[in-house]
Amino acid sequence: xxxxxxxxxxxxxxxxxxxxxxxxxxxxxxxxxxxxxxxxxxxxxxxxxxxxxxxxxxxxxxxxxxxxxxxxxxxxxxxxxxxxxxxxxxxxxxxxxxxxxxxxxxxxxxxxxxxxxxxxxxxxxxxxxxxxxxxxxxxxxxxxxxxxxxxxxxxxxxxxxxxxxxxxxxxxxxxxxxxxxxxxxxxxxxxxxxxxxxxxxxxxxxxxxxxxxxxx
Numbered sequence: 001x002x003x004x005x006x007x008x009x010x011x012x013x014x015x016x017x018x019x020x021x022x023x024x025x026x027x028x029x030x031x032x033x034x035x036x037x038x039x040x041x042x043x044x045x046x047x048x049x050x051x052x053x054x055x056x057x058x059x060x061x062x063x064x065x066x067x068x069x070x071x072x073x074x075x076x077x078x079x080x081x082x083x084x085x086x087x088x089x090x091x092x093x094x095x096x097x098x099x100x101x102x103x104x105x106x107x108x109x110x111x112x113x114x115x116x117x118x119x120x121x122x123x124x125x126x127x128x129x130x131x132x133x134x135x136x137x138x139x140x141x142x143x144x145x146x147x148x149x150x151x152x153x154x155x156x157x158x159x160x161x162x163x164x165x166x167x168x169x170x171x172x173x174x175x176x177x178x179x180x181x182x183x184x185x186x187x188x189x190x191x192x193x194x195x196x197x198x199x200x201x202x203x204x205x206x207x208x209x210x211x212x213x214x215x216x
Contacts, residue, residue: 038076038077038078038079039077039078039079039121039122039161040078040079040080040081040082040120040121040122041069041072041073041078041079041080041081041120041121041122041123041124041159042080042081042087042091042115042118042120042122042123042124043065043066043068043069043072043091043095043123043124043125043126044091044094044095044098044106044111044114044118044123044124044125045061045065045094045095045097045098045099045103045106045125045126046061046064046065046068046095046098046099046125046126046127046128047098047099047101047105047106047125047126047127047128048060048061048098048099048101048127048128049127049128049129050128050129050130050131052131054183054184054198055128055131055184057184057186057191058096058099058100059186059189059190059191060099060184060186060191061095061096061098061099062095062099062191063191063193063199064126064128064155064202064206065095065126067202067203067206067207068124068125068126068157068206068210069124071157071206071207071209071210072124072157072159072210072215074210075210075215075216077215077216078122081118081119081120084119087118087119090118091118094114098125105127106125106158108160108165108166111123111125111158111160111166112160112162112163115160115161115162116162121161121162122159122160122161122162123159123160124157124158124159124160125157125158126155126156126157126158126206126209127155127156128153128154128155128202129154129155129156129170130152130153130154131151131152131153131154131198132151132152133149133150133151133152133182134149134150134152135147135148135149135150136148136150147178148176148177148178149176149177149178149182149197150174150175150176151174151175151176151177151182151197151198151201152172152173152174152201153172153173153174153198153201153202153204153205154170154171154172154205155170155171155172155173155202155205155206155209156168156169156170156171156209157169157171157206157209157210157213159213159215167213167215168213169209169210169212169213170209170212171204171205171206171207171208171209171210171211171212172204172205172208173200173201173202173203173204173205173206173207173208174201174204175197175198175200175201175204176197177197182196182197182198183196183198184196184198184199
């Protein structure tokens with residue numbers, strides 16, 4: 001299955017990510033429903049701190065935002081906001097500005113204010129911290145059987161619920177391939193996010209960060 005990352009509504013992004021989990025064989029949480037209603041959540045952007053031209057495309061930031069939404073939804077504590085065109089347009093604008101580096105990093109006070117303006121119970125955001133590759137050849141007696149490339153990605157995820165302290169955690173993801181092509185595949189308005197080594201490492205980093213938060 002090829003997952004195409006576009007500018008999606010929260011509900012559409014959630015459905016697409018849920019289908020990806022099933023096709024990839026990832027476990028989908030099926031715990032008992034929480035005793036309290038799920039809090040509405042909006043992902044307001046991803047700050048790109050990786051200085052690499054391969055990471056500049058806006059669609060990558062949109063894709064990571066969708067991953068953060070899905071990972072937090074699977075905790076059972078959150079749900080996407082309702083599809084309000086005006087609010088979604090403003091969220092799209094914030095996501096684009098954050099990824100392009102044209103707006104300052106989100107601070108806790110800003111997050112509290114934005115949650116009120118966006119009429120949501122909580123907001124989340126992330127930053128990409130580190131990206132590296134290593135290439136290793138294998139073999140015996142000087143006869144190499146091939147080379148493997150490992151990609152490592154570090155991500156930090158933040159969550160701010162209205163009236164509660166901000167929480168955050170870092171996650172690291174790794175993925176290895178025998179192929180020389182490890183970067184995001186971007187064609188026109190589509191990112192094949194789950195078809196590349198760097199995409200898989202980024203997914204793992206996001207899910208690891210959310211798991212480290214121990215959200216209940």
